[in-house]
Amino acid sequence: MRRLRISGLVRFVKRVRQELAGPVSAERLAQLRRQIDENIGAIEQIARDEGVPIQSLPLPSRKAYLFLKGLDLSTVATETTPSASSFPPESVSFRGLQSYFDGLLSRLARSNNPSQWEEVHGQIVSSSENIENEIKAKNIRPEQLKRQAREMRGWLAYFSERENFEEYRSAVERAGRVFREACTWPAAKSVAILVHFGPLPGMYRVRGHSDAIVVHLATPMICFDEALLRSVADMAFKKGGDRKLMHEAAGSEPYRKIASAIDLLGGVVAQTRGIHHDLAASFDRVHAAYCNGSMSRPHLVWSRTFAARKFGHYDHAHDTVMVNMVLDRKTVPEFTVDFIVYHELLHKQLGITWQSNRMAAHTPEFREKEREFKQYDQAKAVLRKLATER
Secondary structure, X not given: OOOOOOOXXXXXXXXXXXXXXXXXXXXXXXXXXXXXXXXXXXXXXXHHHHOOOHHHOOHHHHHHHHHXXXXXXXXXOEEOOOOOOOOOOOOEOOOOHHHHHHHHHHHHHHOOXXXXXXXXXXXXXXXXXXXXXXXXXXXXXXXXXXXXXXXXXXXXXXXXXXXXXXXXXXXXXXXXHHHHHHOOOXXXXXXXXXXXXXXXXXXXXXXXXXXXXXXXXXXXXXXXXHHHHHHHHHHHHHOOOOHHHHHHHHOOHHHHHHHHHHHHHHOOOOEXXXXXXXXXXXXXXXXXXXXXXXXXXXXXXXXXXXXXXOOEXXXXXXXXXXXXXXXXXXXXXXXXXXXXXXXXXXXXXXXXXXXXXXXXXXXXXXXXXHOOOOOHHHHHHHHHHHHOOO
């Protein structure tokens, strides 16, 4: 039986979740209700026309459909006065910014004299000012910016500061030397190696182009010294390197300080509230019951999609607990969300154990402490049931 793909469904659900997580006007709630009903009807009609059962939809689409079917809009809080700004969540970007930003990183990588650096810094300052002026003029809130726009806004604001810009310049020169020496690609003999420090989901990425090999590194890695950069280069080109060293550096205070500063300048988006569960409240319960009030609160976020493999994740580098939004259901008990938060906080508390240059997250010590959760068996039973949907 062929697989039926429905594009845009998960994106629609994400937008619905973001809007319903906070108070909405009664008029907007009615609009969302109509849109949800229309989407459900359209999905079911497409499935009937194609002769494909809903159960055969790809997992993210199937979970999105079930989420819409299970929504109880009668529990959503409404506000009496409409918001001053009419942009939906994560809908605003700045035209041409992505291509301009990519070109900016390329110019920074290629600049080799003081006048070029000064010119690029001036462009960064003016670009940041233009973005801030537009945000102010249109009354755009951080949560209304698309993620990429927030990341680039924070990056530009951070490196507008002369001290931070000088640190970037030193890092590009340092990393350029290291990656040129470490590169084993044959093309390295005839093309340039350019290093970009910018927004990146992971730690590094290397791409070959006709005129250059571009090494993309996460922005906070500007604090890495040559030894750390050499370890990254060995991982990128030689499948070697000290992974433990790199991950410890990504959890260090200098790395987190840069990451936090850029996040703040980009605009803080509090997304702890789901439609049925609030991660902040979950953290408070877990913190009081199991941490004796001794742990700082990490960033708490719902996943951006219906992840297929994990119910939660802890990012040491950004001190962030992510919980799969598949758990934000009325039928999922509160203690199940608490258990996932507790599980991820254990990763924060116990850190990473290394065995033969590989991470060992779920050690015997971890499993023993995990079982201290009071409703461990009940929570695991709910998660096993949810896992059968996969």
